[in-house]
Amino acid sequence: MTEMRFFRKIIIILTISFGAMFVTSCTSQGVTSIEQEKPDASPQTLEVDITFEGGSGKAYIKSPVEITKTGDELVAKFVWSSKNYDYMIVNGVKYENENNGGESTFTVPIDTLEEPLTVIGDTVAMSTPHEIEYVITWNKDGEDSEENADTSNMVKVSDVTIEGFTPKGELELDYATGFKVTRYDDFDLVKIENSGNYLLIDEEKTPPLNLLDEVTVIKKPADRTYLVSTSAMDLIDKCGALSDILLSGTRESDWYVDEAKEAMARGDLIYAGKYRAPDYELILEKGCNLAIENTMIYHEPAVKAKLEELGIPVLVETSSYESHPLGRLEWIKLYGVLFNKEKEAEDYFNRKIKELEPILNEKPDTGEKVAFFHVTAAGMINVRKPGDYITKMIEMAGGHYFLEDDGDSGNALSSMNMQMEDFYEKAGDADIIIYNSTIGGEIASIDDLLDKNPLFKDFKAVKEGRVYCTERNFFQQTTGLADFIIDLNKAFNEKEEDFTYINKLD
Structure with a gap:
């Protein structure tokens, strides 16, 4: 009996030792133990x-x-408007x-x-509570929409004066209201609405000593610019300043500006x-001397x-909030001032307006009822x-938009969703x-x-074969606004040739 107990002890000891050796061996060969597989439980916050x-x-x-991400668990904080x-x-x-x-x-x-x-929200804004279904799509890795950004959180900008310096005039603008350029002998003062x-x-000159803190100094030439705003690229290129853009916030595959x-x-x-998520190390290494952002940056203060802490001035451009389509195009003049290409910018703008003159002078009314839309996921x-x-x-080209303006936009977004x-x-x-x-x-x-x-088959335009689609590059091609108006006018008058930014579907 004593011998049996002795042998049992030996077997138990050998079993434990062998098990320990096995675990140690597995760990040393890259086999992770169960305890090691536990995910990091510290919470991480992302937007x-x-x-x-x-x-x-x-x-x-x-x-x-x-x-908030804790291990594999995700918790969302939904804040309504x-x-x-x-x-x-x-x-x-x-x-x-x-x-x-x-x-x-x-x-x-x-x-x-x-x-x-898919979520349901119960609103008490009506006479009785009402449940409404909504769909949230996460744009974690997708392209951010400058075109439909919310303007409600942008900044208020006041006029400033430079004491001891006399203005010499302003840059002449025909349509744009989102910026103005005040001329001085040795510098220009630019005010951008909802920006700064x-x-x-010029870099060899000294800025006025009494500048207010809210005035951002940009030294010219801004020849190592980090451009985030995609809608600005076409304007910058057309005034001949593409070589001043060294860094891009858009990948090559996502550009529609050739x-x-x-x-x-x-x-x-x-x-x-x-x-x-800019690459700060690369930006510093390349000697970046200006960042041009769009209003999405207000989500990432x-x-x-x-x-700015790294010494890089940040200009937030707001051209996409111009109320007049040609106001967006006229922002090319701002980039002309910024990149010392004023004549090129002025000439290009005047040329596009000249192409549009027949429509602008005629102010056509074709009576055509027009809908512009896309189907969401x-x-x-x-x-x-x-x-x-x-x-x-659409109205400038002679059409009538299918929705009437009731004066109630609901929110600061430029689009809205409808049930089919x-x-x-x-x-x-x-x-x-x-x-x-x-989009x-x-x-x-x-x-x-x-x-x-399939309900589209009942639409008059579908039955009559008057369905069109915009090109994917339309939003980035800011200088194409005049061409788009010309395209629309051709479509409204059933001149089906030489479209630039729309295609007729069969």
């Missing part, structure tokens, strides 16, 4: 831009959304508003950032990270502050709001419908449109 669909467009969840939402239902679970009296706020566990999330005041001065794509292929233009119809620059181009049934009610009898491929992706035929929703 993710979203596309928000559903409802009338008057209330929306603000973008970006704060996401309204205080009228008392609960949300997400994945069948009801969540109560956490911010009574303020903007409705909900902290909600989510499963993934890779797929759209900027003093442009000259920019070619410059990146040659290595003359280098990718330096998106607006939310720490990035703007960091660039959730099947909603996204349309431009009345008064938007697209709708104004509502869209059909408003646009079913439209003479022409134009699919916006800039919705290009379609090649009417059948492609019917694949998105």
Whole structure:
């Protein structure tokens, strides 16, 4: 019996020793133990831009959304633009508003950032509470939309004067209202609405000593610029200043401006990270002396502050919020001043206006009813709001936009979503419908449109074969606005030839 106990002890000891040796061996060979496989449990906070669909467009969840990641768990903090939402239902679970009296706020566990999330929000803004379904699409790695950015969080800019210096005049502008350039003997003072005041001065000269803190000094030539705003590239290129753009916030594959794509292929233009995550080390290494951002940077104030801390002036351009389409085009004059290409910018602008003169002088009215839209991933119809620059181009070309301006834009966004049934009610009898491929992706035929929703077959424009699609490069090709108006006028008059930015679908 004693011998048996002895042998059992030996077996147990050998078993434990062998097990320990096995674990040690496996670990040393790269086999991770269960304990080692545990994910990092420390919480990480990130902000993710979203596309928000559903409802009338008057209330929306603000973008970006704060996401807290702890291990594999994701928790989203949804903040509404309204205080009228008392609960949300997400994945069948009801969540109560956490911010009574303020903007409705909900902290909600989510499963993934890779797929759209359908939620229900209960609004008490109406006479009785009403549940509305919405779809949230996470733009974690996607392209950020300058075209439909929210202007509600931009900054108020006051006029400034430079004591001891007398202005010599202002840059003449015909359409643009978003900026002005005041001339002085040794420098220019630029005021950009919802952005800031900027003093442009040659690098060998000394700026005035009594400048206010809110005036950003930009030394010229700004020949090592980091350009984030995609809509500015075409204007900069057309005034002959592309060589001054050294760093890009857009990858080569995402450019629809051929000259920019070619410059990146040659290595003359280098990718330096998106607006939310610039490559600071590369930017410093290349001696960057100016960053041109769009209003998406207001979602990332720490990035703007960091660039400025590194001694890089940041100019936030707001051309996409010009109320007149040709006002956007006239921003080429600002880049002419900034990059010492004023004559080239002026000549190009005047040439495009000259091409458009017959339409501007005629002020045509074809009587054509026109809808401009795209179908979202959730099947909603996204349309431009009345008064938007697209709708104004339709009117300038002689068309009538299918929605009337009731003076209630709902929010600061330039577009809104509609249910298909509502869209059909408003646009079913439209003479022409134009699919916006800039956001919705290009379609090649009417059948492609019917694949998105078979109800399109009942639209008058589909039955009569008057369906068009914009080119994907339309938004980046800012200088093409005049050509787009000419295209529209041709389509309204059924002159089906030589389109530049639209295609007729068969």
